[in-house]
Amino acid sequence: MSKSISIIGSGINGLLTAFYISNSDPEISITIYEADSHPANESGQKGTTLGSKDARHITGSESICFESSVHHQALRNYPSSIQPGWLLKDESKLSSNELMWRDKFEKLYTHNKGVTELDYAHAELNYKGLKAWHDLASKYPKIERHFLTQDVVRVYFESRSSLLDDFKMECDFSDRYYPIQKVIQSDGLDILNTYKSHLLVPGMSVQIKSLALELIDILERSPKVNFHWNTVIEDSTRLDTDAIIWTAGATHQQPLEYKEMYIQGIVGCWATVKNPGFTKPFKIAAPIPSAYMNLTPDGDTLHISGGFGWVGATTDKSEVEQLAKPVARHLIEQIHKFLDIDVSIEEIEYCIRPSTPSGLPLMKTVVKDSKKHIYISGSSKSGTTHAPILSEYVLDQF
Numbered sequence: 001m002s003k004s005i006s007i008i009g010s011g012i013n014g015l016l017t018a019f020y021i022s023n024s025d026p027e028i029s030i031t032i033y034e035a036d037s038h039p040a041n042e043s044g045q046k047g048t049t050l051g052s053k054d055a056r057h058i059t060g061s062e063s064i065c066f067e068s069s070v071h072h073q074a075l076r077n078y079p080s081s082i083q084p085g086w087l088l089k090d091e092s093k094l095s096s097n098e099l100m101w102r103d104k105f106e107k108l109y110t111h112n113k114g115v116t117e118l119d120y121a122h123a124e125l126n127y128k129g130l131k132a133w134h135d136l137a138s139k140y141p142k143i144e145r146h147f148l149t150q151d152v153v154r155v156y157f158e159s160r161s162s163l164l165d166d167f168k169m170e171c172d173f174s175d176r177y178y179p180i181q182k183v184i185q186s187d188g189l190d191i192l193n194t195y196k197s198h199l200l201v202p203g204m205s206v207q208i209k210s211l212a213l214e215l216i217d218i219l220e221r222s223p224k225v226n227f228h229w230n231t232v233i234e235d236s237t238r239l240d241t242d243a244i245i246w247t248a249g250a251t252h253q254q255p256l257e258y259k260e261m262y263i264q265g266i267v268g269c270w271a272t273v274k275n276p277g278f279t280k281p282f283k284i285a286a287p288i289p290s291a292y293m294n295l296t297p298d299g300d301t302l303h304i305s306g307g308f309g310w311v312g313a314t315t316d317k318s319e320v321e322q323l324a325k326p327v328a329r330h331l332i333e334q335i336h337k338f339l340d341i342d343v344s345i346e347e348i349e350y351c352i353r354p355s356t357p358s359g360l361p362l363m364k365t366v367v368k369d370s371k372k373h374i375y376i377s378g379s380s381k382s383g384t385t386h387a388p389i390l391s392e393y394v395l396d397q398f
C-alpha cells in the first residue's frame with residue numbers, strides 16, 4: 001500500500017474512505033482537502049453530505065430505476081408543466097457537455113423499460129451496501145449510535161396501475177436478495193390512505209451529518225491524518241502523494257474531464273417539519289415531482305427529502321434554487337395531499353445531488369505520472385448506501 005494519500009472532499013465518501021484506509025494501515029499519511037470550512041464551526045456547506053439535512057435511508061430500494069417511462073417523459077418537460085421533470089434548464093441554454101449528458105441519460109431510460117439487468121445491478125449493490133453498513137455498525141459503536149433505525153423501511157406505492165409494476169419489481173428484489181425478510185403487501189389503509197400497496201424493505205436510517213462529524217472527530221485524533229479546510233484543489237496532479245482520491249461529488253470539473261463519467265447534478269431538496277407521530281422511516285413511491293420521497297422521523301422532527309431535476313453542470317446554489325422553486329411547489333402539494341402536513345416554500349432547502357445517468361456509482365482509477373488517481377462518487381439517491389462499497393473499492397486499488 002502507498003505511504004501517503006490525498007483525499008479531495010470530506011463528504012461521506014471521503015471520510016469513510018479515510019476511515020477504511022486508516023484502519024487498514026495506521027502508518028499511512030492521509031491528507032484530506034475540503035473546500036468548505038469545518039462543519040462544527042459554521043453552516044452553509046455545499047456538499048451533499050454536510051450541506052443538507054441529517055437523514056438518509058440505506059435500503060435495497062435505493063436508486064432502482066423507477067418507472068422508466070415516466071422518467072423518460074419527464075426529461076422532456078420544461079420547466080414544470082403538468083409533469084415537472086428532470087430537465088429544469090431551458091434546452092437552448094444547455095452547454096454542449098450538458099446536452100451530451102442529457103442525451104446519454106435519455107438513451108438509457110428509453111431502452112430501460114421494465115425490470116432490466118441495470119435494476120438488478122442496483123439492487124445487488126444496494127444490498128451489499130446495506131450489509132456493509134450493518135457490519136460497520138456492529139463493529140464500531142461510535143458509528144452505530146448515528147443510526148436511527150436498523151431494521152426496515154416501509155415503501156408506499158401510489159395505487160395508480162403503472163406503479164404496480166414497480167411494486168411487483170420491489171417484491172421480486174426483496175425475494176431474490178433478502179428471502180428471510182417477509183414482504184408485506186396490504187390493501188388496508190395505514191397512515192397514508194392514498195396508497196393501496198406498501199411493503200417493508202430491509203433497511204436502516206442514519207443521521208448522516210452527525211455520523212460525518214463523528215468520523216471527522218475519529219480521524220482528527222489520528223496522528224497520521226490531516227485536514228485542510230477551506231482548501232479548494234484545482235489541479236490534483238500537483239499533489240505530492242503516492243495516490244490521490246477524488247470524492248468531490250458533482251461539485252468540481254476535474255473528474256468531469258473523463259467524459260465517460262457523465263456525472264451531473266440533480267436537485268435535492270429538504271424540509272424539516274414537526275413530526276406528527278411517525279416512528280419508522282418510510283418512502284413514498286410517487287413519480288412526480290420526486291421519484292421517491294423519503295420521510296425520516298428523528299424524535300420530534302420529521303425530515304422530508306426528495307429530488308426532482310437535472311441542473312446540468314450548475315454548482316451555484318442560488319441558481320439551483322431559482323430552477324427548482326417552481327417544481328418544489330408540486331412537492332409541497334404532494335406532502336399536503338398525502339400527509340396532511342403544511343410546508344411553506346421558505347422551509348424547503350435545496351442542494352445538488354450528484355448522479356450518473358445509470359444511477360450506478362462512479363469508480364475509476366487512472367495512472368498519471370506514476371501516481372494513482374482514483375475517482376469515486378455515490379450517485380443520486382444511493383450515495384450513502386454505496387459508500388462502504390466505494391471505500392472497499394479504493395482499498396482494493398492498492
Ligand SMILES: Cc1cc2nc3c(=O)[nH]c(=O)nc-3n(C[C@H](O)[C@H](O)[C@H](O)COP(=O)(O)OP(=O)(O)OC[C@H]3O[C@@H](n4cnc5c(N)ncnc54)[C@H](O)[C@@H]3O)c2cc1C
Pocket residue numbers: 008009010011012013014033034035036046047048049050052055056057058062231232233234247248249250251252267268269270294305306307351352353354376377378379380381382383384385386
Ligand atoms: C436530498 C437528498 C436525499 C438523499 N437521500 C439519500 C438516501 O436516502 N440514501 C442514500 O443512500 N443516499 C441519499 N442521497 C445521496 C447521498 O446523500 C450522496 O450521494 C452522498 O452524500 C454523497 O457523498 P459524497 O461524499 O460522494 O459527496 P459530497 O457529500 O458532495 O462531498 C463532496 C465534498 O467535496 C468537496 N469538494 C468539491 N470539490 C472540491 C475541491 N475541488 N477541492 C476540495 N474539496 C472539494 C465539497 O465541498 C464536498 O464537501 C441523498 C442526497 C440528497 C441530496
